[in-house]
Amino acid sequence: MSKFEFPPSIKSRPVYGTLEARQGKAHLMIADAEGAEAILRIATPDLMAKTHIIYIPRGAGFADQLRALNPAQFYEGPSYAASVQRIRRVLQDAHMGLQVYLTGTEGLMGQAQNEAMQAGIPHTAIQTEHRGSVARRMQCVHCKGITEDVETDPFQCSHCGLNLFVRDHYSRRLAAYQGVCIDAEDPGNVPAPKGIYE
Amino acid sequence: MTIQFNDETFRDDYSFHNSDWAIKRFPFPFHEDSYMYAVNMEQHRGGPEGSVYEKRFDVDEHYVSEMRDRAMVLADDPLRCQSLPHMTLAGWDLLELIMVSKSEDYPDLFELHRDGDTWRWVNKPLGIDDTFTFLDDTTLPYGPMEYITRQTQGDFCVLDQRDGNLWMDAGMVTTQADWSLDFDIGMNFFEWHAPVPLAHEKGIFVRALKFLLNIQQGAPARRLNWTMTVNPLLDTSPENYHKWGIQKTTLTPENIGAKQHLRVELQTFFRLPRSNGLVFPIRCYLCSFQDLMTMPKWGRRLHRVVRDLPVELATYKGFIDNRPMMLDYLSQFDDGLPTSPGVWPDLETEPPLSR
Ligand code: HEM
Numbered sequence: 001m002s003k004f005e006f007p008p009s010i011k012s013r014p015v016y017g018t019l020e021a022r023q024g025k026a027h028l029m030i031a032d033a034e035g036a037e038a039i040l041r042i043a044t045p046d047l048m049a050k051t052h053i054i055y056i057p058r059g060a061g062f063a064d065q066l067r068a069l070n071p072a073q074f075y076e077g078p079s080y081a082a083s084v085q086r087i088r089r090v091l092q093d094a095h096m097g098l099q100v101y102l103t104g105t106e107g108l109m110g111q112a113q114n115e116a117m118q119a120g121i122p123h124t125a126i127q128t129e130h131r132g133s134v135a136r137r138m139q140c141v142h143c144k145g146i147t148e149d150v151e152t153d154p155f156q157c158s159h160c161g162l163n164l165f166v167r168d169h170y171s172r173r174l175a176a177y178q179g180v181c182i183d184a185e186d187p188g189n190v191p192a193p194k195g196i197y198e
Numbered sequence: 199m200t201i202q203f204n205d206e207t208f209r210d211d212y213s214f215h216n217s218d219w220a221i222k223r224f225p226f227p228f229h230e231d232s233y234m235y236a237v238n239m240e241q242h243r244g245g246p247e248g249s250v251y252e253k254r255f256d257v258d259e260h261y262v263s264e265m266r267d268r269a270m271v272l273a274d275d276p277l278r279c280q281s282l283p284h285m286t287l288a289g290w291d292l293l294e295l296i297m298v299s300k301s302e303d304y305p306d307l308f309e310l311h312r313d314g315d316t317w318r319w320v321n322k323p324l325g326i327d328d329t330f331t332f333l334d335d336t337t338l339p340y341g342p343m344e345y346i347t348r349q350t351q352g353d354f355c356v357l358d359q360r361d362g363n364l365w366m367d368a369g370m371v372t373t374q375a376d377w378s379l380d381f382d383i384g385m386n387f388f389e390w391h392a393p394v395p396l397a398h399e400k401g402i403f404v405r406a407l408k409f410l411l412n413i414q415q416g417a418p419a420r421r422l423n424w425t426m427t428v429n430p431l432l433d434t435s436p437e438n439y440h441k442w443g444i445q446k447t448t449l450t451p452e453n454i455g456a457k458q459h460l461r462v463e464l465q466t467f468f469r470l471p472r473s474n475g476l477v478f479p480i481r482c483y484l485c486s487f488q489d490l491m492t493m494p495k496w497g498r499r500l501h502r503v504v505r506d507l508p509v510e511l512a513t514y515k516g517f518i519d520n521r522p523m524m525l526d527y528l529s530q531f532d533d534g535l536p537t538s539p540g541v542w543p544d545l546e547t548e549p550p551l552s553r
Pocket of ligand 1: 235236237238355357364366375376377378382390391392393394397402403406407410421423424425478511514515
């Protein structure tokens with residue numbers, strides 16, 4: 001499985017690594033869609049015996065494979081929004097030394113990382129690995145509405161309808177990139193959308 | 199001198215104007231005929247009498263109208279003023295710094311009477327006379343940072359210092375050069391500067407941060423930054439860019455002298471005593487091209503700077519499309535004569551335009 005190489009970018013844009021199994025008494029793995037593949041790659045029976053997996057399939061068919069790893073706890077959530085209360089609870093209960101693994105889309109990793117930081121998990125205990133879709137979670141700077149899974153640039157804000165240019169400027173607090181009106185100086189002149197990395 | 203406060207607007211009919219006094223003291227930012235990013239910082243220890251550098255927090259003829267404009271921006275969008283929960287103490291630090299500085303520097307306009315923790319603050323230009331308990335949030339109508347920055351010209355970023363970095367954890371930002379506090383809040387020095395071209399590669403931000411981390415209480419610093427704005431619009435926010443962006447296309451050779459403004463930010467840096475935070479006031483001064491051209495040296499120099507500015511900077515500052523029209527206008531005020539070093543207009547010694 002080849003991984004997408006993000007082009008070099010500005011300093012607010014997150015960079016992701018490659019998960020590695022770490023020492024520790026407790027492990028929390030949060031993944032969506034193809035993120036499952038990163039977990040499957042590092043899973044060992046020993047590690048899984050101490051691991052809680054929270055998985056949001058988003059149409060990908062990996063749930064059974066993950067379940068078959070026999071993790072200490074396994075939860076399959078229908079969406080991130082539906083899972084976030086549980087994620088918060090698990091992080092709240094975390095003991096010193098919990099290792100957190102985040103993998104899948106940028107939106108999933110960004111939001112879960114926020115929860116982990118807010119729960120006081122040191123950033124050195126959090127690993128990330130991007131897998132699957134390169135779509136972005138975007139905030140419209142004008143109406144503040146957040147649109148998930150933006151695949152094209154420009155795109156139309158799903159809240160206020162403005163045509164937005166997809167910036168690389170990224171806020172960890174919002175776990176979102178910034179979208180800015182693309183035709184403000186020439187209303188109606190909106191280029192045809194193309195893939196963000198095309 | 200006593201200041202005559204203008205009754206003017208920074209939107210709609212744009213009745214903003216600079217008096218001769220304001221033009222003369224305008225902080226022209228170019229000390230030579232070209233411009234590039236640099237770690238341009240110096241101590242903020244006063245300056246020539248009457249200059250914008252003289253006082254810790256400069257008050258000028260636009261004060262009352264600017265505060266009215268800020269109140270309108272906040273009414274439309276309260277997210278322009280935010281403070282993360284751990285920043286309240288820094289807000290009190292800032293309130294103290296401004297009240298003490300203004301009452302000492304402008305005793306005819308501002309008074310601070312302290313009796314233990316009971317403070318009385320009198321702001322004559324805005325007609326405010328409030329008594330409150332220092333460090334007790336419940337005794338003010340707003341949080342301390344919002345309270346005092348609704349009464350002080352310029353934007354304010356209040357930075358928390360930890361892990362060898364500065365974090366933008368609070369701010370009052372209504373007169374910004376196209377960046378969003380709501381988006382940038384919580385970022386560190388390198389993250390919020392991420393969109394700036396060329397400067398990272400030159401190592402400017404690494405050196406600048408080192409300097410800032412070492413600023414001591416009582417030893418503030420300052421620098422200038424600049425950009426271009428069509429119409430004297432203070433609120434050039436990304437939030438409202440879909441509304442004001444179109445104004446950039448309204449320039450014509452006939453109106454450019456009046457409409458195109460050089461926008462200069464006097465940025466200062468003060469260490470805060472209790473929180474060990476840093477406050478970064480960003481004071482915006484606007485001057486139309488035609489008013490700038492009344493100083494022959496500035497006319498010659500502005501033409502050369504705009505002409506030779508790297509494309510990356512003109513693009514980032516948002517005037518690349520209008521640059522040709524600007525140069526047509528500005529070139530009329532450049533006769534090719536040399537200019538004296540330094541930012542001051544040197545009216546007595548610089549020759550008048552010779553054509
Ligand atoms: C801690 C205080 C500071 C704060 C809060 C601050 C904040 C900002 C912000 C928000 C921007 C706009 C970035 C964007 O495009 O989104 C900016 C631009 C910039 N900053 Fe800072 N800054 C600070 C200190 C400095 C210092 C000390 C330097 C010294 C070299 C500096 C150099 C620049 C430059 C060169 C730009 C680009 C400006 C332009 O071309 O118009 N900043 N700053």
